[in-house]
Amino acid sequence: MNYLxxxxxxxxxxxxSLSIALAQHFQCEIISCDSRQFFKEMRIGTAVPNSDELAxxxxxxxxxxxxxxxxxxxxxxxxxxxxLNELFQTNTIAILVGGSGLYVDAVLKGFDSFPAIATSxxxxxxxxxxKYGISYLQEQLKKVDPVYFEKISLENPQTLHNPxxxxxxxxxxxxxxxxxxxxxxxxxxxxxxxxxxxxxxxERSVMYDRINQRVDIMLDEGLLAEAKELYPHKELNAxxxxxxxxxxxYFDGEDTLDFAIEEIKKNTRRFSKRQLxxxxxTENAKWFDYLSDRKEIIDYITEKSK
Numbered sequence: 001m002n003y004l005x006x007x008x009x010x011x012x013x014x015x016x017s018l019s020i021a022l023a024q025h026f027q028c029e030i031i032s033c034d035s036r037q038f039f040k041e042m043r044i045g046t047a048v049p050n051s052d053e054l055a056x057x058x059x060x061x062x063x064x065x066x067x068x069x070x071x072x073x074x075x076x077x078x079x080x081x082x083x084l085n086e087l088f089q090t091n092t093i094a095i096l097v098g099g100s101g102l103y104v105d106a107v108l109k110g111f112d113s114f115p116a117i118a119t120s121x122x123x124x125x126x127x128x129x130x131k132y133g134i135s136y137l138q139e140q141l142k143k144v145d146p147v148y149f150e151k152i153s154l155e156n157p158q159t160l161h162n163p164x165x166x167x168x169x170x171x172x173x174x175x176x177x178x179x180x181x182x183x184x185x186x187x188x189x190x191x192x193x194x195x196x197x198x199x200x201x202x203e204r205s206v207m208y209d210r211i212n213q214r215v216d217i218m219l220d221e222g223l224l225a226e227a228k229e230l231y232p233h234k235e236l237n238a239x240x241x242x243x244x245x246x247x248x249x250y251f252d253g254e255d256t257l258d259f260a261i262e263e264i265k266k267n268t269r270r271f272s273k274r275q276l277x278x279x280x281x282t283e284n285a286k287w288f289d290y291l292s293d294r295k296e297i298i299d300y301i302t303e304k305s306k
Contacts, residue, residue, distance in 0.1 A: 001092065003305045004093075004095070008098075008198070009201060010207060010279075011214075022298070027091070030060065030095045034099055102156065112185065117171050121174055137170055141169050144170065158241070168180075195284070201276065211272060212265050215264050227243075
């Protein structure tokens, strides 16, 4: 039997350090599923593990793509499953860690099956998006699939500003005459592993303090210079994310630097709250306080993997 130790929780809660401690204890390797850490141009603003942390255990899917590549959650699912199949040939345990709920779900459960959509419909949706912008897609999704619109508004509102995914939701709904959400959770994807899911949490005030400190550390490490270098490419999907978006507004002259920094902290706190909402619905997750003794977590995993 293969086991995938899966570490979930909000940003800045300590998932990286726990994953390395567990990888060292169980002598296994780590699959990262933080969708922002895939991109090699975004090191500081995505809190990529430092060189000492990366040396602490073998990591996969860290800074392995470029912001100029079109990399989807479906691409990640295929590559991550292939890597896990490879790792399980020599070890019965691997670790999955990251704060991107959709990407965690992709590995643990897989994707649903959708009918083929006529090219003419796809082209029409794309043309209208290019003409009217993201608000067209938001309005269409609200009309053709109000249930799913409400769901992502609550659980993952950043998705509402992702044109690729929004176009997909709309084209499926229009092309099939059925809401996109009606195709979800219809297919049982088989996996050759059993997940052991560990959630990390803390009091909200503690979580927010840790986030504020992390943003200050990022700024000390050169986040402003990193964002300035990426500024010419600010329209790319990968850069529509907290920490960069606010600084781009500062570079545009729309906000002061102090205001932009406070916005990064505020928006990261909001993001962490959404992450927790998403992860708390994960079935069979065992939640631990972020200060829990590592031995307690190791004992739980050992018992579950017997």
